[in-house]
Amino acid sequence: MIALLQRVSQARVDIAGETVGQIGAGLLVLVCAEPADTEAVAQKLLAKILKLRIFADEAGKMNRSVQDEGGGLLIVSQFTLAADTSGGNRPGFTGAAPPALGEALYDRFVGLARAQHPQVATGRFGADMQVHLVNDGPVTIPMRMH
DSSP states (O other): OEEEEEEEEEEEEEETTEEEEEESSEEEEEEEOOTTOOHHHHHHHHHHHHHOOOEEOTTSSEEEOHHHHTOEEEEEEOGGGGOBOSSSSSOBOTTSOOHHHHHHHHHHHHHHHHHHOSOEEEOOTTSOOEEEEEEEEEEEEEEEOO
């Protein structure tokens, strides 16, 4: 699975002018399933995200996790994270899981997150979403788990 984390002071997802998910301070997690991914990979990625120390401590050093901070997670599906730009000018997306598998793994990832973290909001798989965020830092971390 591929994830792109953005530390935010606030973030929300709108669909057709309606806000479907929002958080205050925390992490915006853009996530993409790949064809060989499993629930075990989703669990491993989530565990890393929840413990990743990218929030400032009292000394201003990145020493605290989203769990330490009590921050929210806004989880948004984003198959374009698997873009292949190596040939030509139009990206290819064959590296992303097929839609049915991608949706199943996204739903499982969200379910695992909700079971392990108190504040989880989401977008909607496959929807045309507008993501609004205030990137804090800015801090943006790419991740990939196999």
